[in-house]
Amino acid sequence: MIKKGIVTIIALLFYASGFYWLSQDQPIETFSATRMNAGLLPSVSFLKTVCGEFTPLVSDVFFAYGSVLAGNFDRSAPKENWDYLFQVMKLARDMDPYFKDPYRLVQGVFPWIPRMPDRTISFLEKGLDFRKWDSILPYYVGFDYYFFAGKYRKSARYLFMSAKIGNDPFMGSLASKIAYRGGDVDTGITFLTGVLKKTLDENTRNTIMMRINALKGVKLLKKAVNIYKKRYGRMPSSLEELVAKGIIRQLPENPYRIPYHLEAGRIRFD
Amino acid sequence: MRLNNILRIALLSFKEGLRQKVIYGVSCFGLIMAAATYAFIPFIGFDICRVVIDFMLMAVSAGCLMIIFFLCLPGLVNDIREQTVYFVLSSPVSREEYILGRFLGFSMILFVALVILNVPALLMVKLYIIKYPGYVPLHFGWHKLLLASFFKFYAALVFLSFVFLVWSIMESGVLVSIASIIAYLIGQNINTVKDIAMNSKTMGITAKNLISLVSWIFPNLGYFNLNTYAAYGVNLPEHYLSKIFVYGFSYMGVAIVITMFFFKRRDL
Numbered sequence: 001m002i003k004k005g006i007v008t009i010i011a012l013l014f015y016a017s018g019f020y021w022l023s024q025d026q027p028i029e030t031f032s033a034t035r036m037n038a039g040l041l042p043s044v045s046f047l048k049t050v051c052g053e054f055t056p057l058v059s060d061v062f063f064a065y066g067s068v069l070a071g072n073f074d075r076s077a078p079k080e081n082w083d084y085l086f087q088v089m090k091l092a093r094d095m096d097p098y099f100k101d102p103y104r105l106v107q108g109v110f111p112w113i114p115r116m117p118d119r120t121i122s123f124l125e126k127g128l129d130f131r132k133w134d135s136i137l138p139y140y141v142g143f144d145y146y147f148f149a150g151k152y153r154k155s156a157r158y159l160f161m162s163a164k165i166g167n168d169p170f171m172g173s174l175a176s177k178i179a180y181r182g183g184d185v186d187t188g189i190t191f192l193t194g195v196l197k198k199t200l201d202e203n204t205r206n207t208i209m210m211r212i213n214a215l216k217g218v219k220l221l222k223k224a225v226n227i228y229k230k231r232y233g234r235m236p237s238s239l240e241e242l243v244a245k246g247i248i249r250q251l252p253e254n255p256y257r258i259p260y261h262l263e264a265g266r267i268r269f270d
Numbered sequence: 271m272r273l274n275n276i277l278r279i280a281l282l283s284f285k286e287g288l289r290q291k292v293i294y295g296v297s298c299f300g301l302i303m304a305a306a307t308y309a310f311i312p313f314i315g316f317d318i319c320r321v322v323i324d325f326m327l328m329a330v331s332a333g334c335l336m337i338i339f340f341l342c343l344p345g346l347v348n349d350i351r352e353q354t355v356y357f358v359l360s361s362p363v364s365r366e367e368y369i370l371g372r373f374l375g376f377s378m379i380l381f382v383a384l385v386i387l388n389v390p391a392l393l394m395v396k397l398y399i400i401k402y403p404g405y406v407p408l409h410f411g412w413h414k415l416l417l418a419s420f421f422k423f424y425a426a427l428v429f430l431s432f433v434f435l436v437w438s439i440m441e442s443g444v445l446v447s448i449a450s451i452i453a454y455l456i457g458q459n460i461n462t463v464k465d466i467a468m469n470s471k472t473m474g475i476t477a478k479n480l481i482s483l484v485s486w487i488f489p490n491l492g493y494f495n496l497n498t499y500a501a502y503g504v505n506l507p508e509h510y511l512s513k514i515f516v517y518g519f520s521y522m523g524v525a526i527v528i529t530m531f532f533f534k535r536r537d538l
Contacts, residue, residue, distance in 0.1 A: 053422075056498075057324055064313035098498055098504070133409070
């Protein structure tokens with residue numbers, strides 16, 4: 001009896017020390033820096049063949065795994081890791097293309113942190129064939145085309161689609177503005193303010209707010225440049241001239257931390 | 271064939287399941303799945319109700335499959351190996367009645383499992399619908415969910431009929447198990463494989479015909495997978511449900527008739 005007790009205690013101690021050792025193996029702080037290989041992930045066709053009717057469940061598991069990874073990656077994570085995460089999300093999407101969460105996660109992470117808007121757009125576009133009732137997906141695609149790619153016509157096309165699905169007159173008028181006016185500053189501010197209203201994530205809100213503030217600065221400077229052009233019949237050689245000639249008291253502060261400047265007749269802020 | 275004999279064997283099979291504590295096992299599995307759903311939900315951001323529905327339907331599928339593999343299949347194999355079939359057949363019961371009775375009895379166990387598994391699962395779905403009303407899929411309907419769940423059970427019956435057929439041909443329990451697992455995997459994926467094959471430009475006509483033939487022999491279980499219909503309310507093609515019901519019923523009929531044919535000629 002005593003012998004059995006001793007053996008049990010030793011076994012438990014072994015288990016506890018092994019568990020402790022394993023938990024010390026990979027601290028969370030270095031998780032982001034550990035290089036991951038997307039090539040090691042299984043293919044969709046293999047998983048579909050093996051999982052049969054349980055594919056939606058496998059999609060859930062891949063999504064959960066991906067969201068844990070995304071939560072632990074920071075801006076310093078190597079490109080391989082973002083590729084790996086993207087592949088995990090693709091698996092989650094392809095195992096159940098109706099599942100909303102992978103689209104949300106990809107839109108919330110990939111265009112912003114690793115700066116992969118093109119891949120995000122192609123990821124989201126596949127979902128449009130399945131989630132035909134969802135106005136958010138075309139809205140995201142429209143936003144990405146507008147904000148990251150600067151393709152206003154394409155942006156307008158998807159925003160129209162979103163307006164049609166969601167029966168949203170605001171979105172419809174915005175899409176038409178973008179389509180016909182080629183994305184001027186006012187439209188940009190209106191559009192981004194609309195996006196801001198629908199965004200809950202604090203980091204994304206901050207990024208959008210920065211862009212809105214930058215565009216507000218551009219709007220102010222555009223007005224001043226027009227006054228300058230009317231008064232002197234030419235473009236100012238630099239924005240500082242607007243201050244020197246007393247049209248504005250000082251240059252607005254650019255949230256992107258580089259001074260506003262003129263480049264080929266256009267006011268640049270990034 | 272006498273109906274009384276069939277019902278008597280069905281009841282015996284059902285009682286055999288009860289004796290093996292299948293009710294407890296299934297109840298525990300249902301509760302474990304409910305707990306697993308509860309533990310998994312924090313990882314999900316938006317499609318919460320869809321994930322709960324997935325878990326529920328998975329529980330029904332997995333529960334039915336476990337009953338087939340751990341109760342029905344060993345039961346059939348042991349009837350021959352342990353010679354219990356002689357006791358039944360020595361009484362005035364024909365081999366056809368024995369097959370039908372066994373099939374009916376196992377179907378009753380599967381139905382009870384369906385009911386038991388649905389209770390915690392439906393409660394979980396209801397709980398999450400109350401807790402997260404904003405995340406209920408747009409076209410969700412309880413009738414769709416119940417139909418999807420019923421067709422999981424129906425698919426299990428179709429698969430069970432195939433297990434009977436394999437058992438009537440093969441003597442070894444291991445072989446029957448392996449053949450059943452392969453049939454299950456083929457049955458779940460035959461639609462995808464067939465689509466790929468038929469659209470392939472490189473695949474020869476012989477291979478295409480072979481795949482087409484396989485799709486006729488093995489039960490096409492993919493037809494009964496209505497997860498997307500239940501979770502998102504996606505429209506089904508016209509008369510789809512009646513078509514798969516008829517397909518399943520005729521498949522079971524043919525498989526059981528062939529089983530009877532082989533079992534009658536089997537040297538016991």
